Amino acid sequence: MNNIHRFIQKRFYLRTRHAHPFGIVLDIDGVLFRGRNLLPRVKEAFSLITDKKGNFVVPTVFLTNGTNSTEKIKAAQLSEQLGFRIPADHVLMSHSPLRMFTDLHDKQVLVVGQKNATSIAKGIGFKKVTTIDHLRKWFPHLDCTDFSRKHVDPKETEAARKRFRPIEAIVMLGEPLKWETSLQLMLDCVLTYGRMDTMVFPLIAGGLRPDHIPIVACNVDLVWMADVASQLPRIGHGVFIHVLDTLYEKLTGQHLKFTATLGKPTEVSYLHAAHRIQRLAKAMKLGDVKYLYVIGDNPMSDVLGARLFDRYLRHGGVGRFDHLDLEAFEGNDGEKPRVRTRNVVERCISILVETGVHQEHVHMNGVVKPISALIDNLSKGEQLLLNQPNFVEYDLHAAIRTILRRECYR
Numbered sequence: 001m002n003n004i005h006r007f008i009q010k011r012f013y014l015r016t017r018h019a020h021p022f023g024i025v026l027d028i029d030g031v032l033f034r035g036r037n038l039l040p041r042v043k044e045a046f047s048l049i050t051d052k053k054g055n056f057v058v059p060t061v062f063l064t065n066g067t068n069s070t071e072k073i074k075a076a077q078l079s080e081q082l083g084f085r086i087p088a089d090h091v092l093m094s095h096s097p098l099r100m101f102t103d104l105h106d107k108q109v110l111v112v113g114q115k116n117a118t119s120i121a122k123g124i125g126f127k128k129v130t131t132i133d134h135l136r137k138w139f140p141h142l143d144c145t146d147f148s149r150k151h152v153d154p155k156e157t158e159a160a161r162k163r164f165r166p167i168e169a170i171v172m173l174g175e176p177l178k179w180e181t182s183l184q185l186m187l188d189c190v191l192t193y194g195r196m197d198t199m200v201f202p203l204i205a206g207g208l209r210p211d212h213i214p215i216v217a218c219n220v221d222l223v224w225m226a227d228v229a230s231q232l233p234r235i236g237h238g239v240f241i242h243v244l245d246t247l248y249e250k251l252t253g254q255h256l257k258f259t260a261t262l263g264k265p266t267e268v269s270y271l272h273a274a275h276r277i278q279r280l281a282k283a284m285k286l287g288d289v290k291y292l293y294v295i296g297d298n299p300m301s302d303v304l305g306a307r308l309f310d311r312y313l314r315h316g317g318v319g320r321f322d323h324l325d326l327e328a329f330e331g332n333d334g335e336k337p338r339v340r341t342r343n344v345v346e347r348c349i350s351i352l353v354e355t356g357v358h359q360e361h362v363h364m365n366g367v368v369k370p371i372s373a374l375i376d377n378l379s380k381g382e383q384l385l386l387n388q389p390n391f392v393e394y395d396l397h398a399a400i401r402t403i404l405r406r407e408c409y410r
Contacts, residue, residue, distance in 0.1 A: 021286040022293060022407055023059040023277035024049065024400070025270070025306075028066075028078075029224075030297030030356020031396055038081060039355050041397040046082065048400050054084030058409075059280040059289060062086070063273050065094045065219045065263045065301070067174030067237065068114050070123055089276065094219040094263035095173050097272040098124045100329060101216060101260070108165045110135075110189055112182060113173035120173060130167060132176060135185045138164045139196055142188055145180040167194030169214040169259075175237045183244055189213075190248065190256070214259040217241050221263070221301065260324055265305030267312050267319050270294070270348065271326055274309075274341050288344045291407075295399045297356025299387040306350035307386040313345055351399045352389035 026032070032042050049058040062078065069077075072088040079086045098104075098121075108128045111121040121129050136143050138161040140152040167189050176182040188196055190212050220241060223233035245256045263269055274292060281289050292309075296302020308320055318325050330340055393399040403409075 021059065021281055021289050022291040022403070022409075023061075023274075023281065023289040024403065025273050025277070025292060025294045026060065026062050026396075027264075027294075027296035027298070027302050027356075028062055028064045031295055031353055032078075033081070034356065039395065041395055043083065045395075045397040045400045046084070048397075048404060050084065056090070056280075057284075059277045059284065059286065061090050061092055061273055061276050061280070063092045063264065063269065063294075065221055065224075067094045067219045067263075068116065068120075069093065070116075070120055071096065089280070092269070092273055092276060094269070095120065095124065097262050097268050098126075098171065098216065098218070100268070100272060104169050104171070104214065104216070107168035108194075110167045110170045110186070110194075111173060112170065112176055112186065114175075114177055117173050121171065126171070128165070130165070132178075132182050132185055134164075135189075135196065136181065139185070139188075142185060142196070143181055145184055164196070167196070167213065169216070172215065172217040172237070172241065174219060175240045179240060179243070182240075183247060186244060187247060187251070190215075191251070211257065215256060216260045216262065217258055218261075219263040220261050220266075260319070264296075264298075264301045265308060267305070267309050267326055268324055268329070270305055270309035271312075271330065271341060274345055274348075275330075278341075278344070290344065290346050292345055292348045293351060293403050294348060295351045295353060295396060297353050299352060299389065303350045303352055303389045304387050306348050307388075310348035310350075311386075313342055313348055316342060349391070350389040351391045351393055351402065353393055353395055353399050355395045 031039070033039060049060060050056055062074075064074070066074065070088075071091040071093060074093065075086045075088040075091045078091065102125070105125045106127055108130060109121070109126050110130050110132075111117045111126065112132060113120065118129050118131060138157060140157055170186065170189065185196075192198055194213050217237075219236065220238040221236045222238040222242070224236045249255050260266075260268060270292075274289075277289050277292065281287070294302060294306035296306070311317075312326060316327060327340060327342065391399070391402055393402055
């Protein structure tokens with residue numbers, strides 16, 4: 001982005017001082033770190049928004065599309081890497097907004113992820129958790145991709161199967177380890193309305209009932225960058241979601257209908273972040289946050305999500321990808337916002353830094369997209385408009401200095 005564009009941006013967005021606090025939402029990978037390495041000037045950047053004891057003086061949260069960890073564990077990792085304490089309530093994972101889905105917390109839920117999926121789900125609030133490993137144990141004859149289990153007599157597992165309760169919803173926390181087993185058993189679950197052993201409607205392409213049990217998917221990124229030593233992208237949870245949907249469509253003639261998709265760039269993740277920012281502001285004895293600044297390195301994730309949320313703040317409406325009624329949905333959030341977000345937060349402002357995906361041009365020469373198939377739901381005009389940041393800065397330090405200048409802070 002050229003200097004003229006930067007000048008116009010800054011001239012347009014500079015404002016006079018106001019009496020309301022502001023909040024900052026930070027991406028992690030590509031903004032703070034590249035792989036395991038801390039990027040230059042990150043610690044200096046945090047010194048601008050923390051006191052001498054390392055406490056934040058500006059309400060700040062870290063928002064990541066990571067799924068295979070808890071906020072507490074991620075906060076501990078960040079604390080060790082950054083050299084000052086990051087409280088767990090300052091960290092939001094891709095699955096954190098699941099706390100807002102209180103209508104699912106008492107249902108029998110199939111949780112898909114890796115080994116810690118059960119503890120993550122229960123920590124969020126889900127009380128009745130079933131995993132893929134449970135289904136493999138209870139229905140070994142359905143796990144036919146493992147030939148050693150192909151001829152297991154169902155009578156041998158009859159006693160264990162008595163613990164099975166029909167699945168009422170599916171929560172996809174992240175990609176599982178054994179894709180072939182998970183895909184087979186998840187399809188069985190969807191096609192049987194969670195009963196696993198009984199077809200409840202005819203399996204005829206185009207002739208199925210259009211609905212199925214609720215499915216919520218976290219982190220829809222197709223790929224992610226693993227380490228500074230490699231420029232090759234790693235396939236992510238978005239690919240697994242796409243494979244599941246494609247298989248379902250091939251079998252039934254219809255696509256899966258997701259109750260919600262969570263993580264950047266969906267609005268509900270930014271809504272949850274706004275709630276957390278307001279709660280932190282209250283704890284700091286500050287007033288309602290009016291301006292939310294999002295700092296990220298990916299135009300098609302961080303920037304797009306911030307711009308979509310900004311559009312929601314100004315005009316209302318439903319989620320662009322999952323059609324959630326965001327305003328009605330706010331009442332479910334355990335953060336218990338004092339007032340509706342749209343009645344308080346005026347703008348969500350995006351700042352793109354050049355230390356990650358944007359700087360490295362990780363677009364795989366147009367062959368591999370760094371974000372999910374959700375982008376295909378946007379018109380070309382929306383894609384051009386919504387991935388343009390309000391500001392572009394060299395790194396986190398420069399981005400925070402821009403925010404502080406804009407707010408006439410310190």
